[in-house]
Amino acid sequence: MVESNQRFTIEQLRSAGTSERAWVAIRGKVYDVTEFAARHPGGRDFLMATVGRDATAMFESLHDPKAIKVLAKRQIGTLIESDMPQYPTQTPFQVELRKNVADYFKRVGKHPRNAPWMIVPYAVSIGVYFTSYFIMFSPTICRELKLLPWIAALFHGWSSAMIGLYLLHDGCHASFTQTPLVWDIMRRISDLLTGLSSHLWIHEHVLGHHPFTNVVDFDPDVLTSNAGIIRYHESQAWLSLYSWQSYYIFPLYAQAAFKRQISEWYQLFVDRKFKNIPINPLPLKEYLWGGTSFLSFITLRLVLPYYFLKFNLLRIFLTYACCNNFWSLYLTFVFQASRVTDEVTWPKPDKGNQMQDWAKLQIESSMDFAHGSWFTTFMVGSLNYQAVHHLLPYVSQYYYPALAPIVQQTCAKYNVKYNLRGSLYEALALHIRRLAKFSTEPGAGE
Numbered sequence: 424m425v426e427s428n429q430r431f432t433i434e435q436l437r438s439a440g441t442s443e444r445a446w447v448a449i450r451g452k453v454y455d456v457t458e459f460a461a462r463h464p465g466g467r468d469f470l471m472a473t474v475g476r477d478a479t480a481m482f483e484s485l486h487d488p489k490a491i492k493v494l495a496k497r498q499i500g501t502l503i504e505s506d507m508p509q510y511p512t513q514t515p516f517q518v519e520l521r522k523n524v525a526d527y528f529k530r531v532g533k534h535p536r537n538a539p540w541m542i543v544p545y546a547v548s549i550g551v552y553f554t555s556y557f558i559m560f561s562p563t564i565c566r567e568l569k570l571l572p573w574i575a576a577l578f579h580g581w582s583s584a585m586i587g588l589y590l591l592h593d594g595c596h597a598s599f600t601q602t603p604l605v606w607d608i609m610r611r612i613s614d615l616l617t618g619l620s621s622h623l624w625i626h627e628h629v630l631g632h633h634p635f636t637n638v639v640d641f642d643p644d645v646l647t648s649n650a651g652i653i654r655y656h657e658s659q660a661w662l663s664l665y666s667w668q669s670y671y672i673f674p675l676y677a678q679a680a681f682k683r684q685i686s687e688w689y690q691l692f693v694d695r696k697f698k699n700i701p702i703n704p705l706p707l708k709e710y711l712w713g714g715t716s717f718l719s720f721i722t723l724r725l726v727l728p729y730y731f732l733k734f735n736l737l738r739i740f741l742t743y744a745c746c747n748n749f750w751s752l753y754l755t756f757v758f759q760a761s762r763v764t765d766e767v768t769w770p771k772p773d774k775g776n777q778m779q780d781w782a783k784l785q786i787e788s789s790m791d792f793a794h795g796s797w798f799t800t801f802m803v804g805s806l807n808y809q810a811v812h813h814l815l816p817y818v819s820q821y822y823y824p825a826l827a828p829i830v831q832q833t834c835a836k837y838n839v840k841y842n843l844r845g846s847l848y849e850a851l852a853l854h855i856r857r858l859a860k861f862s863t864e865p866g867a868g869e
């Protein structure tokens with residue numbers, strides 16, 4: 424039995440990231456949520472992924488401030504010192520934003536997670552995925568219409584990107600319906616069809632990227648210890664290959680899907696970490712899902728076209744090269760344009776590990792584009808409203824266009840910079856400009 428006034432080190436907390444002993448730290452208090460996990464309205468899976476660490480930023484960004492009261496009787500002690508940056512609690516800007524957003528949902532009489540129209544893009548993504556697959560590997564079409572299967576391969580890449588932007592993204596943010604089973608089904612569909620792991624992505628995106636966007640050494644995309652092949656921050660050590668990065672980003676970005684399909688299962692099951700983010704011991708269910716997803720992916724990509732439809736291996740490889748390269752370029756450009764530019768902030772915690780206002784950081788580290796264009800919004804899974812998404816990741820993307828003016832007005836009142844460009848191309852040009860800037864050796868004109 425643990426006494427409620429006990430003081431824990433971060434290592435002790437870390438060792439309690441299992442289903443038998445699940446502890447989590449929020450604002451310096453350590454809670455035992457082993458029993459609570461089964462009753463967590465956000466589902467057991469999300470909670471179990473977050474235990475064994477200081478989950479303050481993630482918890483506060485997703486829950487009403489009152490939710491912490493539910494945990495009061497589960498407090499078992501305090502954390503001696505956190506290894507995570509700390510944001511101030513509930514600044515006036517955050518409080519007003521929260522109120523304005525809540526007022527909007529009260530006015531329209533909707534729940535932020537309920538948006539039945541989202542079924543349309545979900546169905547389009549899956550529909551195009553299977554239609555294009557059929558065209559790519561229909562022996563008759565391939566014989567009669569030589570070009571069509573290659574166009575279908577591009578559409579297959581596009582639909583894989585859309586599955587990521589819609590089913591994976593919304594499932595991992597729990598932003599469609601209030602039912603954990605639905606979120607689970609959405610992200611598992613993505614696993615089965617794309618050969619990527621949504622469990623790993625929860626760690627990368629929900630635990631790593633979102634609470635600490637662009638924060639050096641905490642956002643897994645901005646690590647000084649892992650210089651990477653692209654340099655877009657001054658904290659990354661200089662490598663002479665960066666001189667060429669404005670040119671090689673295209674082939675580099677294009678191979679992202681292939682690289683992930685090979686590395687993700689290793690990171691999840693063998694390495695048990697994503698860059699700087701450790702992964703808690705996995706339940707049997709996760710191994711079974713991993714195996715099923717891998718088999719389904721191999722069946723779709725190899726067994727069916729090679730053994731049953733008798734396509735040769737070179738043709739299969741080239742078809743998937745078309746698909747994967749298009750898919751990777753499409754997603755990478757959207758992601759990079761919406762946050763890797765000079766105009767957004769790249770904050771650092773101070774010496775005491777303290778950060779500025781979390782909401783302000785989310786807005787100022789985002790680059791929005793093409794507000795009002797329904798076509799762009801559809802094509803980029805609403806990431807053209809990046810600031811709103813980062814501020815309210817649990818709200819269905821269906822509501823972003825309506826919420827953006829409310830957020831912008833609140834930003835204007837509190838003098839918070841809201842970055843917005845007219846089109847994706849403008850935002851992309853800013854990204855390319857930043858890469859060009861960091862392709863010069865420090866001290867040689869950067």
Ligand code: HEM
Nearest residue numbers: 447456464465469470473478482486487490493494597629
């Ligand atoms: C990605 C991770 C998480 C997701 C997606 C998530 C999601 C949710 C959702 C959807 C609710 C229902 C209320 C609402 O709609 O706001 C909820 C409630 C709650 N969650 Fe989480 N949660 C996560 C992590 C955590 C963590 C780390 C804790 C800390 C122990 C936690 C503790 C709670 C508590 C105490 C409630 C309120 C329960 C009640 O009112 O009875 N959640 N969560």
